[in-house]
Amino acid sequence: MERPKQSRGRLTGMAALLCAAAATGVMVCEADAQQEGRRRRGGQQEARPIEITPDQVAQLTRIANERKLNVDDLLSAAKTFMPSGKHDEYVLFSSGGQSGQVYAIGVPSMRMLRSIAVFTPESWQGYGFAGMNDPVHESLKINGHPVLWGDTHHPALSETAGEYDGEFLFIGDKANARVAVINLRDWETKQIVKNPLTISDHGAAFVTPNTDYVIEGGQYATVLGYGYAPIEEYKKHYRGMVTLWKFDRAKGKIDTDKSFAMELPPYWQDLADAGKGASDGYFFINSFNVEMATGGVERGNPPFEAGASKRDMDYLHIVDWKKAEQVFKAGKFDTINGFPVISLATSIAEGLLHFAPEPKSPHGVDVTPCGKYMVVAGKLDPHVTVYSMEKIKRAIETKNYSTTDEYGVPVLDFDAVKEVQVELGLGPLHTQFDDKGYAYTSLFLDSAVARWSLGGDYAKLHKEQPWKLITKTSVHYNIGHLSAAEGDTVSPDGRFLISMSKWSVDRFLPTGPLLPQNFQLLDIGEPGTAMPVIYDMPFPVGEPHYCQMIKADKLKTWTVYPEVGFNPHTMRLDPNSPRKGDEGVTREGNKVLVKMTSIRSHFKPEHVEVNEGDLVTWRIVSLETTMDATHGFCIGGYNINLSLEPGEYTEFSFIADRPGTYPFYCTEFCSALHLEMMGYLHVKPKSGVVGPVYGPVSGK
């Protein structure tokens, strides 16, 4: 054999090291040490104030002119660019829309940091690719059927005293009326609950100020409990609902036994927001289609879009959840599909539910940080309507009703509860807040964000007239939600605001008939009235609805699992996890148990022999303890892929029903010898050797 001519000694030395290391694990340490060194060299250094020399200005000018940038572009670039290794200040947790997932984005760089699989199996994360009885698949069944996607709408960060605490994230699935719990230690989904009353919803998830409850509102009225009734019996048999999922923070899960729902009239309930401060103990839900239109364009009726938009007023639902909790605990509920539901009659009798008129098909209700005001945006009304909690409480106390609705719910007098209406523009949808006494409302039809001044105590924070439009910034195009830094807390940060635009049209290179959405970053922290768009981020993986922005340093993220053998599903050390030395394959009848460890760069065992038809249970643990030393594990052709993060333990099982020779390998590039990190699953056929018989081998 020929050999390379140069550096023989060096090669031999390296090869020797690799071989020795393979047996001893030394290589891991070597690699880690190198990594550590590199990290230090490449890491952040304390920056000294800079001055830009004339030569450097000339260089900047040349680049700008070559690229046809103007000075505003350079300023925007300077405000958003993140040098290598510098960390973003905020994390935006965004709905991923019909992708079924959640996505985390760094602000101000607007770089997507990671997907988090929630309602849709996702193979990179090994989410739903662990063979038979995969716990993810089990949690995704509805009516016994797998429903392997979701339409994620509204993420809600867990709160303590009205502040994001960085511990948990909740997200609703509109299509299938589910709520998921994500633990922000490891950024993994821990629980999915299916609403037992409705197939689809909309108003989830929203949390109360201490995360006692996760609120899941409905949307399209149905027969509760997955029931059926002809559409002609809409008013009689169809209903809305709101569900209060009790959150057990210690367990990190929703306690379904302590959760309950409330029956609502068959209007289409929309988004919710929980009161805080002055309104603590209440939550608020918008509604539309109080017309109770039932569509039927095919029969010559007005379509839903017209029928549900006829009236000038819909109903803001005002729910006293602390009182409702007492009513539930007192057992004053019915049961539908095995789930406790406080009936409308009980809600009315106990004073849990009041309505206030709200103009024209509202979409968003947003409580100001102090909790004193509720801002409602009726999408077919150019105003936002601001309600006063003080006035609402007084109207409830004094029974200042203008009417009751068809189902007997008292409707508070509009003028008695309204603080003010502020004219902003066409198609107002949602409102966010900053630290300077301003509110920001998205205008769908205007494609703009409006900044307006709050009144009351907020008037002390700014010099504007209260309750007035200050300025607008055009966005591109058709903004839905918007999200400000810590914008749903009792103390928003201001500084940054995201415009979640629904259409991008010409903003980016065309990507086929299906285009990304557009997250535009607005700088709302500059002095003066300007709030320029400083970044356009194509949202490339779904149509997101809402997002929340948390200060990054509030997150106490694990970068490796606390112990080798940790099971992320149970969030504890798994007694079944193999330890170093336990590796092997055992058999009882046709049941085979594999115990495997993985460390750079081999699995142990490297060969697993089973018989066709065996039921194989495979326990695998990563012995790694170094940040980013993730392994993957897949078996080709068997629909199995795991992500084995440092210390992680996983079990999967399958029936080896197809004979053959199946390579398994590490699917996450872990080392220079990553490609060699493989082995074979040998499924011995009942009939003996299968496969082609090769001719006589030539050669030596």
Place this chain on the structure above:
Amino acid sequence: MERPKQSRGRLTGMAALLCAAAATGVMVCEADAQQEGRRRRGGQQEARPIEITPDQVAQLTRIANERKLNVDDLLSAAKTFMPSGKHDEYVLFSSGGQSGQVYAIGVPSMRMLRSIAVFTPESWQGYGFAGMNDPVHESLKINGHPVLWGDTHHPALSETAGEYDGEFLFIGDKANARVAVINLRDWETKQIVKNPLTISDHGAAFVTPNTDYVIEGGQYATVLGYGYAPIEEYKKHYRGMVTLWKFDRAKGKIDTDKSFAMELPPYWQDLADAGKGASDGYFFINSFNVEMATGGVERGNPPFEAGASKRDMDYLHIVDWKKAEQVFKAGKFDTINGFPVISLATSIAEGLLHFAPEPKSPHGVDVTPCGKYMVVAGKLDPHVTVYSMEKIKRAIETKNYSTTDEYGVPVLDFDAVKEVQVELGLGPLHTQFDDKGYAYTSLFLDSAVARWSLGGDYAKLHKEQPWKLITKTSVHYNIGHLSAAEGDTVSPDGRFLISMSKWSVDRFLPTGPLLPQNFQLLDIGEPGTAMPVIYDMPFPVGEPHYCQMIKADKLKTWTVYPEVGFNPHTMRLDPNSPRKGDEGVTREGNKVLVKMTSIRSHFKPEHVEVNEGDLVTWRIVSLETTMDATHGFCIGGYNINLSLEPGEYTEFSFIADRPGTYPFYCTEFCSALHLEMMGYLHVKPKSGVVGPVYGPVSGK
């Protein structure tokens, strides 16, 4: 009822318009006109050369100091920032690794533009969520089982005369040995072929210069045809392979009937590259584990990582594919699992296959743009080895063999075919090229990109000594592949290079134990030797392997489908597509046919009534013809979600086996009345009304 106090006339007018529009479709045109106006206002204007005033310099300096940026950061920001509406110059089509998908990224902004679902069902795109017999699911079956994920590795853009032509993209699934065809008209996957010989592979996809063939190389040797043999019979029964998939450009699909494979020795074949220019008609495949190590650390054997790294030399496979095509057409093949395979004996006899020694576990083989040189990077050798096609041809002609391998394949004399070896650093993996006579090689263990000078005719393009290391740039961390602008064509652009780093460690905010990878953008277009990292992009959705960068203006993307009723699966107008006026529900026995149209903002019909147990076939078309006017369509609880892009037709079917009232709705925010774009699927129970019976309704 109360009414809002202001702007009554305006509201009434708008409401009237909405209602009228609903029936006539006028609203669509109105909305489009508004959109068009906005687009013009927000669009790009011709930029005039700028000068940066001292005030503006002060502003930039202030921002830089507040954010602790240095001047290099400002320059990088200016080189990569894209103002709203300005389009990136290049599109990077990247493997999405274990996510199973492809992702498109704009360069230089490094913004992810869109995911393209390939091997994993994806609900935003409605990919694999069309009920029973979904064509995506059918195409993903292996051995009769659904395998609903992939490990995408190497994308390959279609080429004409060695240039990317922007028409198609191919991508391989390492885990399950599949190749997918994506049409770049609509950016959708049109075909998935499963390799009939091996369960997993690695070396896919690579194309010949006119895309005659898509090359799929193997990786871990198995018994071809999904066969079984004990590992002890490795040398006798295990084999490698390479498959040549014939591409039919007119049909936009691989023609499996005209495709064939070649048997290879049971080394682990790795990546491939097709010859061009001087080497047109050949392709080249690396291999490792010519040791034919069979691992077994559990039995005290050296693990694969050590056993497969023992020898100093592996074999570069040199395949004369034009000759192989003739041999195939002449019928000189065997058949394994129904697929034509040219046996090793035939390949040797016909002179289709030669080996050349290559140092130490190579990973990449890359052909220079002119086709004269093959660059091989042996990951355990600090050099790249450059082979000369001229010398290879001469050695083949003169039978200048140093030996034959164990299977009788002639091994060309190393010194006779080697042009040069260039010492670069530790862990060289892959090589790319620019327009100035330089090559760029990734160094995994050094975590660096090396620029080195080419020789031969390339020496005229630069002033350096030929075949010399020029400079290195540190990357973060553990770079695998790298990709230069138009880097695999006969005329690379230079300018930009992506370092696809495998570990990100500390580069970004931690995202749990699972971290993103890091795409770093290097500016290789500046004069001088520096090639700075100018952007760090977290890759948030999988571990990508390779990507290719194409000039954006080569893409002739459709932004709406050519006709209303177009079926993306067949790429033609579908005769089954409903037309306006066809809408309705018909029944034959227990078979129900739904014909539905969708346009902003209603479906027609809005009610679909079926009986429990009916087989429902649902045909739905979007009547939209406006860019970005996408609708979604989902049925809650039934695992169905479609993306109805403008003009798109889709059919799906399901058994209505669960009675109840199921809202369907538009899942892509399309208009101000998007939430009202809904209807009900009523599944009438065999037993009559189900669901709760409500008490007497109070009120009026």
